[in-house]
Amino acid sequence: MSTNSIPVVRGNGTRNHGRKVAVIGSGSWGTTFAKVLTDAGCDVTIWARRTEVAHEIQVARRNTQYLPSINLPKGLNATSDLAVALRGAQLVFLAVPSQTLRQNLLDLEPYLDRRSVLVSLVKGVEKTTTMRMSEVIADTLDLPPERIGSVSGPNIALEIAKEQPTGAVASCADLSVAQEIATAASAPYFRTYVSTDVVGTELGGVLKNLIALAIGIVDGVGYGENTKAAIITRGLAEMTEFAVASGADPVTMSGLAGLGDLIATCQSPLSRNNTAGRLIGQGYSQEETREQMQQVAEGITSVPPVLELARERGIVMPIVEQVQMVLSGTMAPANLGPHLATEDDVPRPEQRPDTPQEGRWRRLVNRMKGSAA
Ligand SMILES: NC(=O)c1ccc[n+]([C@@H]2O[C@H](COP(=O)([O-])OP(=O)(O)OC[C@H]3O[C@@H](n4cnc5c(N)ncnc54)[C@H](O)[C@@H]3O)[C@@H](O)[C@H]2O)c1
Ligand SMILES: O=P(O)(O)OC[C@H](O)CO
Structure with a gap:
């Protein structure tokens, strides 16, 4: 159990x-x-x-x-x-x-x-x-x-x-x-x-900050609820893939330390990560944002090491990568949403085969193959 x-x-x-x-x-x-x-x-x-x-x-x-x-x-x-x-x-x-x-x-x-x-x-x-x-x-x-x-x-x-x-x-x-x-x-x-599950509990708290930065950025740009819902949902998938590859139990990511914290941080105007993202989305530089924030916004310092670990583990984290590009000034905040929507050359299944939904996806494909035969 x-x-x-x-x-x-x-x-x-x-x-x-x-x-x-x-x-x-x-x-x-x-x-x-x-x-x-x-x-x-x-x-x-x-x-x-x-x-x-x-x-x-x-x-x-x-x-x-x-x-x-x-x-x-x-x-x-x-x-x-x-x-x-x-x-x-x-x-x-x-x-x-x-x-x-x-x-x-x-x-x-x-x-x-x-x-x-x-x-x-x-x-x-x-x-x-x-x-x-x-x-x-x-x-x-x-x-x-x-x-x-x-x-x-x-x-x-x-x-x-x-x-x-x-x-x-x-x-x-x-x-x-x-x-x-x-x-x-x-x-x-x-x-x-x-x-x-210490790894999962810790990583839930680390990774939700990165997604909250993305939410803040698109909020600052002026995008609405669809964009944010898509980022939260895909963000949870990125969090889960990274956490599982780091040794976490996927169940932890759907609990309070994962999804629960992701919702709170992405929704709350009191969140420092969300607020930092919003300032960056409104056009403030990372330095100006740091100056305005009187408190710790852990996400900003966690982006580079998390991406380094993701690369070591062979994981692609499109949202976190784009947050990094916005933070480093190589992508305009307004491009974060559209880039997420156009990343694939070929449409792919929403649930990746290596996620916890693997079984469900495989069963669906097999059923479709079966009925076609
Ligand atoms: N604030 C929240 O809602 C919340 C909730 C859960 C977890 N956290 C986490 O808790 C941690 C602390 O965040 P916080 O919200 O209390 O930050 P904060 O910005 O409110 O306070 C930071 C504290 O650290 C102190 N500090 C700064 N440099 C220090 C140093 N060199 N040595 C010792 N203390 C130093 C500051 O004086 C201050 O007391 C962060 O990792 C944060 O992600 C925060
Ligand atoms: O203010 P934030 O963005 O550091 O978030 C605070 C807590 O981690 C929310 O659970």
Whole structure:
């Protein structure tokens, strides 16, 4: 049986009583996730790089830069001292930008409990190595798979900070550890499922950002819902093909960490990737877009390493390639939609024979051949 849809009991505080956890990173997602964990009954300390942010969270119960108008729970502790944040933490949730994670891990290593589990909340790949975040953790800290997890899903921070209900997937190669992570991260407005598919859970979060950039670009150009629906649908096919070739379970791509997150990110004006794409579609350069965005848009840095991995794996990703061409200025944003519509010389089946729909397509062809005979 696939583990992708096993729900855990929603947190009521008692199951997490005395569970010490740390959150590293106090941007919009780190702070929101710290609230989820605190509301789930965990004993949470969040680490902020800047002392003033730690102070504001600890004293004023606010993080005005990243979560304006949100009141943070009383039980949440904040510090800018890694040793304090990590003391006794059984679970360490990482919510820093993908490109700084390696250095952050080296910084926290001296204070890490030997038994603690590191859980990535990050949705990017390392540009210089093409590694996923769980690979960066294993590589930097030499940890076994049962001490590395990932949480991902349709999780727009500000909506969750307002306690609007949603779900996520907690994954770890060891199912019992995934259950521990999910229990810690199950608040009344946040339901966490478990999975052992770490690769799929992580890649869902990485790849949906690239498709959200494409959606933003065509939105900025002024194309309508048909174009966007086609990009989302074909985007999911690209995501699935890439993820499966990387060792993921295709089922994960149709779950919260895949399709769920793809929908949220492509639809939400709050999404930074979607917003970055829209600015580029409106004619701003990549540099101007970076300047306007005060927050991390992971998709922009993930495009080159994902395409590099796709080429290594013999996979063609037309949407992601065209996003790259737009980002590098070699294709006008207005051409992204039409190019997608005219890519084939010869019409081909919608479902590629090497996708999960293979069986259905083959059966259809065989049936047609049979009836023609
Ligand atoms: N915001 C969301 O809705 C959301 C949801 C799910 C996952 N994520 C993922 O979480 C990760 C963090 O994103 P975010 O939304 O919190 O970003 P953010 O832009 O809101 O905050 C980034 C944080 O990283 C800090 N930072 C910058 N450089 C750093 C460094 N060298 N060392 C340590 N910290 C540094 C910043 O000070 C800030 O606190 C990203 O991978 C993102 O894709 C975000
Ligand atoms: O704002 P984005 O584009 O980084 O997306 C945020 C989350 O990943 C949505 O699940």
